Amino acid sequence: xxxxxxxxxxxxxWVKVEGDVATIGITDFAQQQLGDIVYVELPSPGTRVEFMKxxxxxxxxxxxxxxxxxVTGEVVGVNSDLGADPAAIKSSPYGRGWMIKVKLEAKQELxxxxxxxxYRQLVGD
Amino acid sequence: MLRAIGVAAFEDLLQDIxxxxxxxxxxxxxxxxSELEARRHLEALAGRNASANQWLSFxxxxxxxxxxxSIVDEISSRAEFYTAYTPYQPEVSQGTLQTIYEYQSLxxxxxxxxISNASLYDGGTAIAEAVLMANATxxxxxxxxxxxxxxxxxxxxxxxxxxxxxxxxxxGWKGGATDPDEIAALVTGKTSCVVIExxxxxxxxxxxxxxxxxxxxxxxxxxxxxxxxxxxxxxPPSEYGADIVVGExxxxxxxxxxGGPCLxxxxxxxxxxxxxxxxxxxxxxxxxxxxxxCLTLQTREQHIRREKATSxxxxxxxxxxxxxxxxxxxxGKEGMRDLATxxxxxxxxxxxxxxxxGFDLHFNKPYFKEFAIKLPADSERVAxxxxxxxxxxxxxxxxxxxxxxNSLLVSVTEKRTKAEIDRLADCLADAVxxxxx
Numbered sequence: 001x002x003x004x005x006x007x008x009x010x011x012x013x014w015v016k017v018e019g020d021v022a023t024i025g026i027t028d029f030a031q032q033q034l035g036d037i038v039y040v041e042l043p044s045p046g047t048r049v050e051f052m053k054x055x056x057x058x059x060x061x062x063x064x065x066x067x068x069x070x071v072t073g074e075v076v077g078v079n080s081d082l083g084a085d086p087a088a089i090k091s092s093p094y095g096r097g098w099m100i101k102v103k104l105e106a107k108q109e110l111x112x113x114x115x116x117x118x119y120r121q122l123v124g125d
Numbered sequence: 126m127l128r129a130i131g132v133a134a135f136e137d138l139l140q141d142i143x144x145x146x147x148x149x150x151x152x153x154x155x156x157x158x159s160e161l162e163a164r165r166h167l168e169a170l171a172g173r174n175a176s177a178n179q180w181l182s183f184x185x186x187x188x189x190x191x192x193x194x195s196i197v198d199e200i201s202s203r204a205e206f207y208t209a210y211t212p213y214q215p216e217v218s219q220g221t222l223q224t225i226y227e228y229q230s231l232x233x234x235x236x237x238x239x240i241s242n243a244s245l246y247d248g249g250t251a252i253a254e255a256v257l258m259a260n261a262t263x264x265x266x267x268x269x270x271x272x273x274x275x276x277x278x279x280x281x282x283x284x285x286x287x288x289x290x291x292x293x294x295x296x297g298w299k300g301g302a303t304d305p306d307e308i309a310a311l312v313t314g315k316t317s318c319v320v321i322e323x324x325x326x327x328x329x330x331x332x333x334x335x336x337x338x339x340x341x342x343x344x345x346x347x348x349x350x351x352x353x354x355x356x357x358x359x360x361p362p363s364e365y366g367a368d369i370v371v372g373e374x375x376x377x378x379x380x381x382x383x384g385g386p387c388l389x390x391x392x393x394x395x396x397x398x399x400x401x402x403x404x405x406x407x408x409x410x411x412x413x414x415x416x417x418x419c420l421t422l423q424t425r426e427q428h429i430r431r432e433k434a435t436s437x438x439x440x441x442x443x444x445x446x447x448x449x450x451x452x453x454x455x456x457g458k459e460g461m462r463d464l465a466t467x468x469x470x471x472x473x474x475x476x477x478x479x480x481x482x483g484f485d486l487h488f489n490k491p492y493f494k495e496f497a498i499k500l501p502a503d504s505e506r507v508a509x510x511x512x513x514x515x516x517x518x519x520x521x522x523x524x525x526x527x528x529x530x531n532s533l534l535v536s537v538t539e540k541r542t543k544a545e546i547d548r549l550a551d552c553l554a555d556a557v558x559x560x561x562x
Contacts, residue, residue, distance in 0.1 A: 039399070039424075057433070059424045064433070 001028040001125070003094050007070065007110065008119035009052065014094060015070040017110065022071045025098045026058065026089065029123040034060040037086045042067075042099055047075045049102055051109050056099070058089070067099065070113055077101030177381055179515065181545055183475075185495040185536025186326065186520040187248065187275050188384055189376045191354065191464075192540050197378040197451045206447055213404070215419040222418035225443060226406045228450035235356055235453065235461075236370040237363030238392035243404035244446040245389030245438065248373025249281035252320060252350050254391060254402045254436055255369045256282060256291070259318035259346040261400045261435040266291050268318055269311045269340075272298040273325035274350065276525045282320075291317070298526065301327045301488025301497070305335035312339055318346040318369075323362070324355055327488055327534065328472075328495030337366030353377050353390070353449075355493050357465025369393045378452025379445055388445040399425055402436035467539035468494040471546065475537045478550040487522075487532040495536035497522055497529070500553075502560035504531040510556040511549075518553060 006014040012030035016023045031037065039059040049055040054066040055075075079098050082088060089097035114122065132138060139147060158166065182190045201207065205220065212218040225243045232241040245251045256268050270282065272295045279295070286293060294316075296307045303321050312319060319340035323331040333349065340347040349362035351372040362370045374388030375381070393401060399422070407421030427434035456464060472494045476486065479498050487497035500507055504521035511518040519536070522529035537546065 041399075062424070062429065064424045064430050 002116050002120045002123070004116045006094065006116060007113040008116065008122075009068055009070045009113060010122060011052075011066075011068040012123075013068055013070050015110075015113065017104070020104045020107070021076065022073070022102045022104055023077075023098050024070060024100050024102065025093055026067065027119070027123075028093050029125070030065075031090050031093050031097070034058065034063065034065065036061055037089050040082045040086050040089065040099065042078050042082070043075050045075050045078055049073065049075060049100075051106070051112070069102070071102050071104055071106070072109060073102040073105040075100050076103045174383070175515070175517075180517055181515060181548070182381070182517040183519050183535045183537060183541070183549060184381075184517045185328070186534055187277060187373060187375075188381050188387075189354075189494070189536055189538055190381055190540055191376050191538050193378055193380055194452070194455055196455055197448050200451050201444055201448045206444060212443075213420050215417060219417055221443065222406050222420075224447050224450060225404075225441075226408060226418050227454075228446045229406060231450055231453045232390045233392050235353060235361065236351070236372075236390075236392045237361035238367075238370055239395045240398055240401065240405075241390060241392040242401050242441070243406055244374075244441040244443070245371075245391055245403055246440075246442060247385070247387030247389045248275070248350060248371065248375075249278035249389075250285070250438075251371035251373070251389035251391050252278050252322075252348070253282045253285035254389075254438065255348040255350075255371045256286065256318060256320065257289075258369060258391075258393075258397065258400045258402060258435055259348060260289075260291055262346065262397060263317055263344070265315050265317035265345070267294060267313070267315045268292070268320060269294045269296070269308055269316050269345070270319075271303040271308075271321040271325065271331070272296045273301070273303050273327060273329070273331070274320065274322040275326040278322070278350070298327075299528070300490075301325075302329045302490045303331050303336060305332055305339055308336050309339035309342070312343045312345055314343050316340070316343055316345040318348050320348040320350070322350040323359070324352055324493040324495075327490075327497050328492040328536070329488055329490040330359065330493055333360075333362065333365035333367075341366065352493070354461075354465055354468060357461035357463070358469060359465075359493070369397070374445065374449045377449035379448050386442060386445050388442050388449055390446075390449075398422065400435050401425065402434075403438050404441050464539055465493075468537065471539065471541050472496065472537040474543070475535065475541070475546045475549070478546060479535070479553065482550050482554045484550075484553065487529070494538060495534055497532045497534050500531040500533055500557060502531065502557045504533050506560055507531075507553065507556045508533065510559065511552050514552060516549060516552055518549060 006016050008014050012027045014027050042056045049069040051072045052068050055069045056067045058065050177190045212221045229241040294311045321331050337347045346368040347366050348369045349367040354376045371391045374390050405422050411417045427437045476496050484498040487499050508518050519533040522532040
């Protein structure tokens, strides 16, 4: 399932931009590929993340994947519910499964991201 | 056999090896021996070894001559344990996995921590792994290390950290104990962890609480390397602020064996479980709801996490860990207290007898089962003289620290009798008299 109002990376992260704050998570396609998600390692507020650099990891039973940031900026919010309930990523990847909120430093980079249509093509949705 | 597999000649099996790479002529080996001849030859070689059964040993410095009850050999010699290679598939290895789970539980309980792994190679690499773990946890690039830690283990730590970008700041050893003020002076906001050994290389009991406070003040983790036998009497490191406990488990049910195989153990709190290196056995239920065991949290390990793993270790010392587990069960809580008490009492008796004959303590500090004495003569020659009488008097400290002069590190375990200790004291006195003339 691909949501129209979001933008995407080729590493299967989604981003929702509201003003100059971006909310980031992984896509439905990604969570399906991972299988059962047991753990998420996220940065603390105040950490600086960079465009397409790893900001954390998501752990499935037999694999660990890096999470890549679609934006550059400062982490201003972290979904602390994911510590106790990583399964929220599975059941609600675009909703309760959100991971971090970032204050945008370089809005022009958003142009480098994929549209919903382009992402649909990538995952064959 | 060739006929059975349908091959005409042996050379046909080598088809894939280019002819120019094949060995021409014969291997330069001695002719084959019969079983009788082979046995005679090996027994002659083995006969050149000195055994703690026939020699009187007061050697310490990391490996100790403790009593190994026959039950340890009996259980660990079972072929299912002794010869199995990497027996971790849960479908066929429930027995092995259960023994490791019990070993983990025993180590956690003994050290007062919440979790332990399935074991590491030895006490030296265990210290290194704890330092890597601290670095993985807080990302800081400096470690403050006690200079009173066993120098061979310090060397292992240096090797592990060589290309890591982590700076080691070491305290001095001259006082025989780690000075909490010296630690405090070295700890900064960049310190990942503080590491001590308790009792330390010189047998001295360290001031754990004060050192823990120095570490905590700047948010550094506190790593303590312990002698597990000492925990029969001394407070476990959990009680004085340790975040990670490591140690050498040879003293728990293994022979000295010329220094190996050893047993590294590591324990910590649950909050650090994702940084704990090595194998971990967990308890779960199978499809039918029956309790069972399996390796767990494997996403920590380097075969999955690769360069992001805390460590590249992908093995453990299962057989030696089994011996330790059997030994701990055989001892029980009271047995451990009794063992530690005997070691301490006999060490004190020995130290007093030696002092009576003029061999003073090098470090006037509380000790557990070993201590350093000052010799008025060349310690290597004195040790060699006693070795001529099949007595291993101790480890000359000058081998590691020339500034320690002619001091000898003497270790006394529960195996030593009063008569043996008196013999050591008398022979040392005689040898020194002979040298000083």
